[in-house]
Amino acid sequence: MDIFWTILIGLLTSAGITVIVTISALFVAVILGLALALLREFSGKAWIRVAVDAYCELFRNIPALTHLFIIYFGLASLGLRIASVPAAILGLGLIGAAITCDIYRGGYASLKRGQTEAALAVGLTPWQTIMLILTPQALRVSLPPLGNYALQLMKDTSIVSAIAAPEIMFQARSMVTSSFQTTLIYATAAVIYLVLSFPLAVLVRRLETHFGQGRA
Amino acid sequence: MTSTPLLSVRGLRKSFANLDILKGIDFDVAAGEKIALIGPSGSGKSTCLRCVNYLEQPTAGEIFLDGTRVGVSTAPTARAMSNRQLAPQRAQMGMVFQSFNLWPHLPVRENVAIAARMVQGLSRAEADALAEAMLAKVHMEHKCDAKPEQLSGGQQQRVAIARALAQRPKLMLFDEPTSALDPELVAEVLSVIHELADEGRTMLLVTHEIAFAREVADRIFFLDGGVISEQGPARDILANPNTDRLRSFLRQLAH
Numbered sequence: 424m425d426i427f428w429t430i431l432i433g434l435l436t437s438a439g440i441t442v443i444v445t446i447s448a449l450f451v452a453v454i455l456g457l458a459l460a461l462l463r464e465f466s467g468k469a470w471i472r473v474a475v476d477a478y479c480e481l482f483r484n485i486p487a488l489t490h491l492f493i494i495y496f497g498l499a500s501l502g503l504r505i506a507s508v509p510a511a512i513l514g515l516g517l518i519g520a521a522i523t524c525d526i527y528r529g530g531y532a533s534l535k536r537g538q539t540e541a542a543l544a545v546g547l548t549p550w551q552t553i554m555l556i557l558t559p560q561a562l563r564v565s566l567p568p569l570g571n572y573a574l575q576l577m578k579d580t581s582i583v584s585a586i587a588a589p590e591i592m593f594q595a596r597s598m599v600t601s602s603f604q605t606t607l608i609y610a611t612a613a614v615i616y617l618v619l620s621f622p623l624a625v626l627v628r629r630l631e632t633h634f635g636q637g638r639a
Numbered sequence: 640m641t642s643t644p645l646l647s648v649r650g651l652r653k654s655f656a657n658l659d660i661l662k663g664i665d666f667d668v669a670a671g672e673k674i675a676l677i678g679p680s681g682s683g684k685s686t687c688l689r690c691v692n693y694l695e696q697p698t699a700g701e702i703f704l705d706g707t708r709v710g711v712s713t714a715p716t717a718r719a720m721s722n723r724q725l726a727p728q729r730a731q732m733g734m735v736f737q738s739f740n741l742w743p744h745l746p747v748r749e750n751v752a753i754a755a756r757m758v759q760g761l762s763r764a765e766a767d768a769l770a771e772a773m774l775a776k777v778h779m780e781h782k783c784d785a786k787p788e789q790l791s792g793g794q795q796q797r798v799a800i801a802r803a804l805a806q807r808p809k810l811m812l813f814d815e816p817t818s819a820l821d822p823e824l825v826a827e828v829l830s831v832i833h834e835l836a837d838e839g840r841t842m843l844l845v846t847h848e849i850a851f852a853r854e855v856a857d858r859i860f861f862l863d864g865g866v867i868s869e870q871g872p873a874r875d876i877l878a879n880p881n882t883d884r885l886r887s888f889l890r891q892l893a894h
Binding site: 535537538540541542543544545546547548549550551555556559560563 | 692694721722723725726727729730731732733734736738740741742743744753754757758799802803806
């Protein structure tokens with residue numbers, strides 16, 4: 424029994440890192456993705472559209488692990504050393520921005536043209552129209568897919584163990600090598616992930632019924 | 640007319656790709672005058688209306704509101720305005736759309752008040768008071784806190800009219816305001832527009848409701864093939880159409 428508590432406490436401590444990496448990367452992704460989507464949709468400049476599209480393709484079509492290795496090992500070999508947790512947040516955040524940018528763009532695309540026209544017709548400027556009329560509506564449409572992305576992100580933080588960020592799976596692996604309690608350790612890790620993700624999943628389902636598609 | 644007309648349209652043309660929708664429209668509207676634009680679908684009446692506040696950029700021609708050129712800055716050289724530059728000019732013209740276009744994320748009061756704060760610079764209390772007064776005008780004051788989706792089409796359109804009125808516009812533009820409504824909801828919207836007409840507001844109204852046009856409009860323009868093919872005082876033009884085109888158009892509507 425003692426050994427179980429040692430395992431549980433060890434893994435729970437590292438769950439803190441999982442939560443920190445998830446929340447921080449989510450923050451980066453949600454903000455940067457919105458900035459990218461706004462630039463993409465409303466700058467009116469072709470080169471900006473191309474640049475944003477290139478960013479999204481680059482980050483979505485290369486495995487996350489590759490990006491993490493480039494940021495953590497690649498930059499270090501160029502003399503820019505980033506600690507594993509910030510590197511994990513940066514990597515997952517940059518990848519996430521490409522994903523959330525697409526989500527927001529879908530949100531904007533779902534709005535009818537009349538929304539913009541009515542806003543311009545009452546004398547709102549384009550900036551006011553984007554901020555007061557279009558973006559609040561696009562965000563509502565985007566919330567359920569953003570929730571899904573957050574859930575996916577939380578599970579994907581397990582790959583940052585590969586750059587030695589001491590989150591749940593990293594901790595689990597190092598505990599396995601010293602104690603050989605393979606099954607117990609990984610099963611406990613699984614339960615911890617479940618405890619973290621289940622409330623999030625419930626929240627996402629709520630968002631989906633509340634802001635379900637078709638309601639702009 | 641001796642005084643400057645409130646609205647002047649000169650040589651207005653609009654083409655989409657290779658399709659000429661408007662082929663040269665000229666007219667003046669005096670302050671307080673009510674004009675109905677009628678005509679078959681595709682004749683360009685909505686496009687004409689949308690060119691007045693530059694939701695459509697004219698291919699050629701000039702629009703003057705109260706003597707000021709719309710959509711083009713004249714000094715130092717003539718240049719098309721951006722949407723940002725157009726905002727203060729558009730604010731002087733209230734527009735009511737066929738599909739209402741209320742903002743679904745905002746309660747009714749805020750739909751009406753938001754531009755009053757953002758454009759006219761009113762305080763929240765002033766803007767809310769203005770919104771409630773305008774909603775009372777369209778008999779919707781009891782729905783201030785409702786969301787647009789909770790309203791019928793006729794109610795939504797009345798809120799949209801209140802939103803336009805809150806701009807304290809010089810000119811009201813109505814783009815087929817009852818065409819998207821269920822038949823039993825048309826009357827409530829027309830009666831609100833009628834009340835506004837009786838207040839002496841200047842209005843430009845695109846409509847298929849000929850009986851309503853006869854009742855409310857001072858003059859009727861019949862658009863056909865991108866030009867005003869016939870115009871005159873409402874009763875004359877409808878009672879004694881000069882052209883076969885208008886005659887057959889009116890006959891079709893009667894059915």
